[in-house]
Amino acid sequence: MSRQHKYILALRAYGDFTILLNALQHAAYPSEYHVIASTHLKPLYEALRPYLKLDVLSVEFKEIGIRHSLLGLFTNRYLFNANTYRELKQLQLVLNPLPAGDFYVEQDYRKWLLSILLQKKCSAIAGGHAVYASYADFFRADYPIISDCVKPSRVLILPTARQKFRNIPLADILTIKKTFADTAIVQTGFYAGNQIAALSENDFVYASFQDLVAQIMDSELVFCPDSLQAHLCQLLGKPHYILHPKGLSEAFFTPHVMRLKKYKVFGSSY
Missing domain, CATH: 3.40.50.2000 (Glycogen Phosphorylase B;)
Structure with missing residues (x-):
């Protein structure tokens, strides 16, 4: 990887954001990454704050205008919706002033189209298989083992x-x-x-x-x-x-x- 800034674009649903936070929490070098996250994800982030050490992560929330839980470009239903166009224009305004760096999206679905529309090459953290393993490989993350609960009360x-x-x-x-x-x-x-x-x-x-x-x-x-x-x-x-x-x-x-x-x-x- 280059020594430029490494930007993670968190533009998908809450579950995807949770997987990302998990990988970053256990990444070998979490300080290498700066997360640009849509503000629709912030309430979940704040709800997790009392239970996790989130302050060690570099996460910045930006208003993109996402209305349907993830960027409209990543959906079939809202792909040609007028709000999807507005989301992309706002995303461009957020990303253009950033120092040069490498951009990553959570999944590879339509990353090529996003790259074209933003005029920025976007690489993907995960493909369509074994998502947690893909995140672990990308971030060099080691997930802690959760013990089994045999007799829960x-x-x-x-x-x-x-x-x-x-x-x-x-x-x-x-x-x-x-x-x-x-x-x-x-x-x-x-x-x-x-x-x-x-x-x-x-x-x-x-x-x-x-x-x-x-x-x-x-x-x-x-x-x-x-x-x-x-x-x-x-x-x-x-x-x-x-x-x-x-x-x-x-x-x-x-x-x-x-x-x-x-x-x-x-x-x-x-």
Whole structure:
């Protein structure tokens, strides 16, 4: 690599940003990198601050105008949307004054198009396979091992995901509750904008990242989709299972679930 500045452009969804923070936290030389992050990611960053040593990282939040959880250029739905054009123009205004350096995006999807439109060569940290391993290679990061939790006394189910086809079905929620009913306090936490079942005893609704992170920290074992919640568990060192629909790629599965085979298809026994 060159000795120029190394800029990481964090322009994707919350889960991607969490994976990035995890790799930077355990990078061999985190001071080599400066993260330019969209302001839509800042609330999550602030929610994590009480639990992580984030001040050692170089992260700068900039208003890009992202409205749909990630840069419109990286989506099919908003690729030709007028706001995507505005996002790119604002991103140019943010990047143009920076000292010369190397620019990196989180994934290689449409990096070529972004490079053309920004008139800046953008390299990718990860491709479409084994994302955590790709980040570890790029940052020379060593993820800490999360111990298994054999007899948890507090179990948390976080069934809702950004993409609804990843939501954990009600039947699986009930099966998990039945499995641990005699040995643990079991809670289900629904995101306020995606409550997929009625609340029962101990269940709750969360509407902020602060609430979500606090609930994860208070638990001993978490069941979640292949989504933000799993990446938060990995970052915060919490044992977790990933539950997923049949045929889902394992590219974003966390090191913890891959090492201990803690992933199950919907409808499995727990």
